[in-house]
Amino acid sequence: MKLTSKGRYAVMALVDLARFDTINPVSLRDISLRQGISLDYLEQIFSKLKKNHIVKSTRGTQGGYFLSKKPNEIKLTNILNAVDEKVKTVQCKKDSKKGCNGKATKCITHNLWDELETHINTFFEKKSLQDLLKNNSEWVN
Amino acid sequence: MKLTSKGRYAVMALVDLARFDTINPVSLRDISLRQGISLDYLEQIFSKLKKNHIVKSTRGTQGGYFLSKKPNEIKLTNILNAVDEKVKTVQCKKDSKKGCNGKATKCITHNLWDELETHINTFFEKKSLQDLLKNNSEWVN
DNA sequence: CTAAACTTGACCATTTTAGTCAGGTATGTA
DNA sequence: TACATACCTGACTAAAATGGTCAAGTTTAG
Numbered sequence: 001m002k003l004t005s006k007g008r009y010a011v012m013a014l015v016d017l018a019r020f021d022t023i024n025p026v027s028l029r030d031i032s033l034r035q036g037i038s039l040d041y042l043e044q045i046f047s048k049l050k051k052n053h054i055v056k057s058t059r060g061t062q063g064g065y066f067l068s069k070k071p072n073e074i075k076l077t078n079i080l081n082a083v084d085e086k087v088k089t090v091q092c093k094k095d096s097k098k099g100c101n102g103k104a105t106k107c108i109t110h111n112l113w114d115e116l117e118t119h120i121n122t123f124f125e126k127k128s129l130q131d132l133l134k135n136n137s138e139w140v141n
Numbered sequence: 142m143k144l145t146s147k148g149r150y151a152v153m154a155l156v157d158l159a160r161f162d163t164i165n166p167v168s169l170r171d172i173s174l175r176q177g178i179s180l181d182y183l184e185q186i187f188s189k190l191k192k193n194h195i196v197k198s199t200r201g202t203q204g205g206y207f208l209s210k211k212p213n214e215i216k217l218t219n220i221l222n223a224v225d226e227k228v229k230t231v232q233c234k235k236d237s238k239k240g241c242n243g244k245a246t247k248c249i250t251h252n253l254w255d256e257l258e259t260h261i262n263t264f265f266e267k268k269s270l271q272d273l274l275k276n277n278s279e280w281v282n
Numbered sequence: 283c284t285a286a287a288c289t290t291g292a293c294c295a296t297t298t299t300a301g302t303c304a305g306g307t308a309t310g311t312a
Numbered sequence: 313t314a315c316a317t318a319c320c321t322g323a324c325t326a327a328a329a330t331g332g333t334c335a336a337g338t339t340t341a342g
Contacts, residue, residue: 004330004331011250027287038333041331041333046288047290050289057287057288060341061287061341063340064288108273109156112268112273116261119261123256123257132253147299182301184321185321201308201311202311202315203311204308204309204310204317204319206319283342284340286341288338288339289338291336292335292336294331294333294334295330296332298327300325305320307321308317308318309318311316
């Protein structure tokens, strides 16, 4: 199971973006300063977000990134998948030697982790960027 | 966030134990053979399980481990906590430099991860060893 | 034409994971 | 009492993941 700061950074950056991209595109430099995330690391993350059609970008002076959809259309699943936080709880295919190969002879706890995975993913599918914006609209930056 | 094979092994081993400790204590060697987990690794795991009063042991020939409570009294939270799988989603105290110190100026996504943590822990608090036994009673070993 | 911005990919230090290894200690049974 | 079978402890480590940095670009608005 993976759920690390890369995913957290991605979500933080996108919330930031959603709040500031209303007029002009937002530069990674600004996000970096506001959120305290390394610029170089942000570039890696946004490269993936762009490939997954979550953000678009404009180059040149005054360029930057903006959301490619409305905040309520961007679910957390989309974001986390984009940056490779798969939320996979088991990989039982490798150890075919004993028990679990995903078919007839599942390991004893296979179903459990499957359930958990569903449980977590449901959570992420319900939450959109919009939801996070609402919770934070009153906050000073 | 941590949720790795150590936790998975712990759960597997305990399900195995729950199925076979009805008459005699179960040796780690047997569990190791049945579940395909390294004996040395099992010893580490059971050391922690014992410290946390989830299992007890008898020494000597024919010795081994057995559950210290009934399967329905052992929740997955207990097991995972015992082997140090904390299921912590954020540690926002370290980076006091920017935003999140857990107090007034929480990072934008702080509430989100708190919610997720609760969501996952709820799942683990509901599930007991007994639940897993039921699901697997029909399986051949 | 050039500075500001995005883009790409290689690289790397540190930490965590998933164990192994070596050496114990305790105890039921013969 | 011997001894095999268990448990117990701590040091060690290869490999992978994490959380970045660094270097060298390309693009385009002004």
